[in-house]
Amino acid sequence: MTSYQPNARGYYGSFGGAYIPEMLHRNIEELQANYLKIINSEAFQKEFASLLADYVGRPTPLFLARNLSEKYKARIYLKREDLCHTGAHKLNNVVGQVLLAQRLGKRHIIAETGAGQHGVATATVCALMGLRCTVFMGAKDIQRQQPNVLRMKMLGADVIAANSGSQTLKDATNEAIRYWINHPDETHYVIGSTIGPHPYPDMVARFQSVISYEIREQLLAKEGCESPNYVIACVGGGSNAAGAFYHFLSDSRVKLIGAEAAGEGIETGKTAATLTIGSEGIIHGCRTLLMQTPDGQIEEAHSVSAGLDYPGVGPLHAFLCRSQRARYYPITDAEALNAAFELSRTEGIIPALESAHALALLPKIGFEPDDIVVVNLSGRGDKDLETYRGHFLREFTCL
Amino acid sequence: MYNRITQLFERQRSSILSIFFTAGFPELNSTARIIYALEQNGVDLIEVGIPYSDPLADGPVIQETSTVALRNGMTIDTLFHQLDELSSEVHVPLILMGYLNPVLQYGMERFCQRAAKCGVSGVILPDLPLDEYEGLYRQHFEGNNLKFIFLVTPATSTDRIRRIDSISSGFIYAVSSSSTTGKEDGFSSSQVEYLERLKSMRLRNPLMVGFGIHSPETLRHAFTHVHGAIIGSAYLKCLQNNPDVAEATRTFFERLGYAGIRKSIS
Numbered sequence: 001m002t003s004y005q006p007n008a009r010g011y012y013g014s015f016g017g018a019y020i021p022e023m024l025h026r027n028i029e030e031l032q033a034n035y036l037k038i039i040n041s042e043a044f045q046k047e048f049a050s051l052l053a054d055y056v057g058r059p060t061p062l063f064l065a066r067n068l069s070e071k072y073k074a075r076i077y078l079k080r081e082d083l084c085h086t087g088a089h090k091l092n093n094v095v096g097q098v099l100l101a102q103r104l105g106k107r108h109i110i111a112e113t114g115a116g117q118h119g120v121a122t123a124t125v126c127a128l129m130g131l132r133c134t135v136f137m138g139a140k141d142i143q144r145q146q147p148n149v150l151r152m153k154m155l156g157a158d159v160i161a162a163n164s165g166s167q168t169l170k171d172a173t174n175e176a177i178r179y180w181i182n183h184p185d186e187t188h189y190v191i192g193s194t195i196g197p198h199p200y201p202d203m204v205a206r207f208q209s210v211i212s213y214e215i216r217e218q219l220l221a222k223e224g225c226e227s228p229n230y231v232i233a234c235v236g237g238g239s240n241a242a243g244a245f246y247h248f249l250s251d252s253r254v255k256l257i258g259a260e261a262a263g264e265g266i267e268t269g270k271t272a273a274t275l276t277i278g279s280e281g282i283i284h285g286c287r288t289l290l291m292q293t294p295d296g297q298i299e300e301a302h303s304v305s306a307g308l309d310y311p312g313v314g315p316l317h318a319f320l321c322r323s324q325r326a327r328y329y330p331i332t333d334a335e336a337l338n339a340a341f342e343l344s345r346t347e348g349i350i351p352a353l354e355s356a357h358a359l360a361l362l363p364k365i366g367f368e369p370d371d372i373v374v375v376n377l378s379g380r381g382d383k384d385l386e387t388y389r390g391h392f393l394r395e396f397t398c399l
Numbered sequence: 400m401y402n403r404i405t406q407l408f409e410r411q412r413s414s415i416l417s418i419f420f421t422a423g424f425p426e427l428n429s430t431a432r433i434i435y436a437l438e439q440n441g442v443d444l445i446e447v448g449i450p451y452s453d454p455l456a457d458g459p460v461i462q463e464t465s466t467v468a469l470r471n472g473m474t475i476d477t478l479f480h481q482l483d484e485l486s487s488e489v490h491v492p493l494i495l496m497g498y499l500n501p502v503l504q505y506g507m508e509r510f511c512q513r514a515a516k517c518g519v520s521g522v523i524l525p526d527l528p529l530d531e532y533e534g535l536y537r538q539h540f541e542g543n544n545l546k547f548i549f550l551v552t553p554a555t556s557t558d559r560i561r562r563i564d565s566i567s568s569g570f571i572y573a574v575s576s577s578s579t580t581g582k583e584d585g586f587s588s589s590q591v592e593y594l595e596r597l598k599s600m601r602l603r604n605p606l607m608v609g610f611g612i613h614s615p616e617t618l619r620h621a622f623t624h625v626h627g628a629i630i631g632s633a634y635l636k637c638l639q640n641n642p643d644v645a646e647a648t649r650t651f652f653e654r655l656g657y658a659g660i661r662k663s664i665s
C-alpha cells in the first residue's frame with residue numbers, strides 16, 4: 001500500500017525535503033528532531049485538545065446543506081471551519097505550532113500571511129500566550145485585506161509590509177524566512193500552510209488533520225458510515241485540504257478533490273493553478289510543483305483570492321496529484337465569485353473567497369444521487385466583502 | 400587535476416580577497432567589464448552571482464541587483480556565453496554562486512559541463528543539501544574538476560563542520576554571523592571567537608569569511624583571523640551608485656584601503 005506519510009527526510013515520493021541555506025540548518029534540525037516527540041507527548045496532546053475545544057471552538061459542525069444537496073443531487077455536507085475562532089481553519093495549526101514553539105523556548109513568533117487569516121490566527125494565539133508576534137504580509141495583500149490588517153494590529157502584532165517581487169504571499173514568505181535567518185535563536189517561524197522545508201508540511205498536516213478526524217466521527221453519527229464518497233477542498237499551499245484529506249488518504253473509497261485558483265484562466269498567464277500548469281522545482285525550501293520560467297525563476301501568481309495567490313503548492317499535494325490519489329481542478333476568479341454568491345443565497349453562509357473555489361467544483365463533478373460529499377468550508381467571507389462588493393456592485397445596490 | 404582555486408591556495412595562505420557580483424547588473428553585458436576591473440585591482444577570486452527571483456538568504460542590495468539583472472535578461476545560458484568570450488584573458492579563478500532552482504532547471508550535469516568548459520573553477524549553491532550533493536551531484540562536480548564550496552555559520556555544530564570539511568573542496572565559506580547578506584554591524588567578540596574556533600579545528604580546507612565585510616576594519620579583522628574574505632553587497636552598492644564599472648571599482652578599492660591592508664598583513 002502506498003504510504004502517504006513522508007519518509008524520515010521529509011519526502012513524499014520525490015517531493016519534499018529541506019532545501020535551506022546553512023543559516024537555517026540548526027533551527028530546522030531542531031524542529032525535525034523534536035516535532036514528533038513533542039506533539040505525540042501526552043501533555044502536549046492534552047493541552048492541544050483542550051485549546052481546540054474551548055478556544056478554537058471544535059468540533060466544528062458538519063452541516064447538511066439541503067438546498068445545495070437538492071440542486072446538485074447528492075448529500076452535500078459543509079465542514080464548517082469558517083466557524084473556528086478567527087474565521088478559518090488556520091487557527092488549528094497555529095495553536096499547535098505555538099505550543100510547540102513554547103516547548104522549544106521561543107519567545108518571538110513570526111508568520112507570513114496572504115489573506116491575513118493565518119496572520120490573524122497567529123496574532124490571536126500570541127496574544128493569548130503572551131508572546132511577541134510579527135507578521136509579514138505582501139504590500140498588495142495589505143491593500144486588499146484591510147480588515148485583517150486591523151485585526152492583527154488590534155491583537156498587538158507588528159505587521160510588516162513585504163515590498164519585494166509581486167508583493168503577495170510568496171514575498172511575505174521570503175521576508176519571514178529572511179527575518180528568521182537574522183534572528184534564529186529567539187524566534188519560531190509559524191508557517192501557515194503545508195509548505196516549506198521538512199518538517200513543516202508534515203507538522204502542519206498533522207495539526208490540521210483534526211478536520212478529517214472529526215468528519216469521520218460526524219459522518220458515522222449522521223450517516224452510519226465513516227467514509228464519504230468525496231472530500232472537496234481548496235488548495236493554496238494545501239493545509240485545509242491536507243487536513244480534510246488526512247484520515248481518508250489510505251481509504252481508496254473516498255475520492256479526494258482539490259480546487260486550485262485558475263485566476264483569470266490557466267491560459268492567460270494570470271493564474272495560480274500550480275498543479276495544473278506547474279513543473280518540478282524548489283520553492284521556499286521544498287521540492288514540489290511550482291510555476292516557473294524555463295530558466296527556473298519563480299513566476300508571480302494571480303488570483304482574486306489572496307490566500308490562494310501562491311506559485312507553489314505543498315509537496316503532499318504534488319505527490320497526491322502525480323500519483324493520482326487526488327484530483328485537482330482549476331477554478332477561475334469568476335467561478336469562485338459566483339459560487340460565493342450562490343452559497344450566500346442558498347444556505348445563508350458567506351464563504352471566504354478561498355473556500356468558494358471548492359464550492360465552485362460542485363456543478364462540475366457529476367455526482368450519483370446517493371453520494372455523500374463533504375466540502376471543507378475553510379473560512380468565512382467577512383474579510384472579502386470589499387472584493388465581493390467590487391465585483392457585484394449591481395447586486396449590492398439593489399439590496 | 401589543475402584547478403585555479405587549488406593553485407591559489409597553494410600559492411597564498413593569507414589576505415585572500417574574493418569579490419561577489421550579480422551577473423547582469425548594472426547592465427546585461429557588464430560581466431566582462433566587472434571581471435577585468437576586479438582582476439586589475441588585485442582581487443584573488445571572483446564569485447559570479449547567478450541572479451534569482453527569490454534570493455532567500457540575501458539582503459536588500461543583492462535582491463535589488465538580482466531584480467535588475469533579471470529584468471536585463473540575464474540567464475545561465477547568457478552568462479555562460481559571456482564567460483566563453485573571456486576565458487583566455489582572465490587568470491583569476493571564477494566561482495559561480497546561485498540558488499539551486501535555476502541550476503536544476505538547466506540540468507545539474509549540463510551545468511557542470513558547461514561551467515567547466517568556460518573556465519569556471521568552483522560552484523556555491525547555498526540551498527543544496529549536503530546529502531543530495533553527496534548522493535546525486537558530487538560526481539558531476541568532481542568529474543568536471545569543479546570545487547564545491549559549502550557554507551558554515553556560527554550555529555553549525557562541530558560534527559557538522561567536520562562533515563562539511565570532509566566533502567568540501569576549494570575552501571569553506573564561513574558566514575560571519577547568522578544573517579542575510581549585506582549587514583553592516585561590524586565584528587563582535589563572539590564572531591572573533593567563532594573564527595578562532597574554526598581556525599583551531601585545523602580543517603583540510605582554507606577558510607574564507609563572508610557576509611558583512613564592508614569596511615577597512617572588517618576586512619582587516621577577516622584577514623587577521625582566517626585565510627581570506629568575501630565581499631558582495633558593499634561592492635554592489637558602489638556599482639549601484641556609479642554605473643561606470645571601472646571607476647566604481649577603483650573607488651571601492653581606494654575606500655577599502657585594500658592595498659595598504661594587504662601590505663600591512665603580509
Ligand SMILES: Cc1ncc(COP(=O)(O)O)c(C=O)c1O
Pocket residue numbers: 088089090114115116117118192193194234235236237238239240241306307308352354355378379380
Ligand atoms: C479561508 C482560507 N482557506 C484556504 C486558504 C488557503 O490555504 P491552504 O491551502 O493552506 O488551506 C486560506 C489562506 O489564507 C484561507 O484563509
